[in-house]
Amino acid sequence: MTMSAAPPVPLFSGAYFQNPYPVFDWLRDHSPVHRFAFPVGEVDTWLVTRYADVKAVLADPRFSSEGGTWGNTEFKRAGLVSGAGSVLEKAVTVVDPPAHTRLRRLTMSTFTPRRIGQWRQAVERVVASVLDACAARGEFDVMDDYAGPVSSTVMGEILGLRIDRHRELVDALAQAFPSDTDRMDRAPEGFARICGYAEELVALKRRSPADDLTSALILARQDEDRLTEEELVAMVAAMILAGSDTVRAFVGNAVLALLDHPDQARLLRDRPDLEAGALEELLRYEGALTTALFRVTTEELDFRGTVLPAGAPVIAALLSANRDPREFPDPDRLDLTRGGQRHVGFGHGLHNCLGAALARLEGQLAIPALLRRFPSLTLAVPREELRYIENWAMRRLVRLPVRAAGRGAA
DSSP states (O other): OOOOOSSSSSSTSHHHHHHHHHHHHHHHHHHEEEEEEEETTTEEEEEOOHHHHHHHHHHHHTTEOOHHOOHHHHHHHOOOOTTTSSGGGGSSSGOTHHHHHHHHHHHTTTHHHHHHHHHHHHHHHHHHHHHHHHHHHHHEEEEIIIIIHHHHHHHHHHHTGHHHHHHHHHHHHHSSSSGGGGGGGGGGHHHHHHHHHHHHHHHHHHOOOOHHHHHHHHHHHEETOOHHHHHHHHHHHHHHHHHHHHHHHHHHHHHHHHHHHHHHHHHHHOOOOHHHHHHHHHHHHOBBBBBBOOOSSOOEEEEHHHHHHEEEEEBBBHHHTOOTTTTTTSTTSSTTOOOOOOOOBBBOOSSOOTTHHHHHHHHHHHHHHHHOOTTTTTEOGGGGGGGOOOOBBBBOBSEEEEEEEEEOOO
16 A cells, blocks of 8 residues: 655644644545554554544544554554553553443443532632732743643542642653653653652552542442552543543633634623633634544545555544534634534544533633633744744643733732
8 A cells, every 4th residue: 555645744844733724625525534654653554634533533433442452463563652661551541341331320420410519629720820920920831830820720620639749740641642642652651640640649548548530439439340550540531531631731722812813802802701612612623632632543444535455544634624614614614603613622432521511610710711811812933933832632732821900900
């Protein structure tokens, strides 16, 4: 087999990471099931870019999340199996039914209305505190001074993490999801560190339970079934991974989108009734996840006229699907009044993002609060100086320096 025709900018190149949308536009029209060499291990991989095709891949059981079970030799040898060599291989995000069904049922039993109400209170309290700190600075970085502290502090409160482990956790997350594909060989060590923190937390909460999600997961029961020790650690580690850097990335992307569209920022600031719908449009326009995690084919199959061999790694491009004009009229336009929220910003099907509910809650509270507190928020650097991390699965700004001129009331 030969590789598909080349897009205008190479996939996973520096130019692609800074602006993948022209590449996605080309691929949707010319090579919607695109075969290329994944940069780590030069593994033959297929990228799916159209909205309908992305949903099909993520919903079809022939595309498995269990890379360690179904992936071909080249895929496994390159170290591309999610969580390989760690307890994360047992996480709900990377197992298929029936194991997935059981884990999801036990986990979701802990997400009670009372607990979700506590999450809202925690987010509101943290957002107010962090906004005060930003106001004192006058000029601040949305990524490091606002979105980062909000997401990490909220996750810490929900899980019961010790605050003194925050910096170590940030470093471990950066190692697990490197900004440079040349550093992917260190990703397993990053995952192992996060699993280590999760293991310590589970042990602590067994000794001293509290009113937090980790303690609730330890006690979760369905008839006589409970999460095993490995499953508990994997679940807590997956929550850390799903609820920390992803939320930080999305809040940064949303704030920049609104700075780029001041009319929409005014609309959101003046129309609180739009907040829920606006959040979905911001997720569609530029969510945190560029792609879903790898899927691998469980058998040889014909997908949209392309023959995929058994064990083939397939990547669903979420950002591309959300800008597909076949599904969204004028998709490159941010419109907070857009109806029919059908985006795949958190994935689709059984393995939609584990932290989606928390990310929605944080986004719906943190983004409008920032605009109301600082109604004249402006970029503190030229727009062209902003850069994105070079990560194939996540869309996140390195920095977003802003100036809070004309600060409003708290």
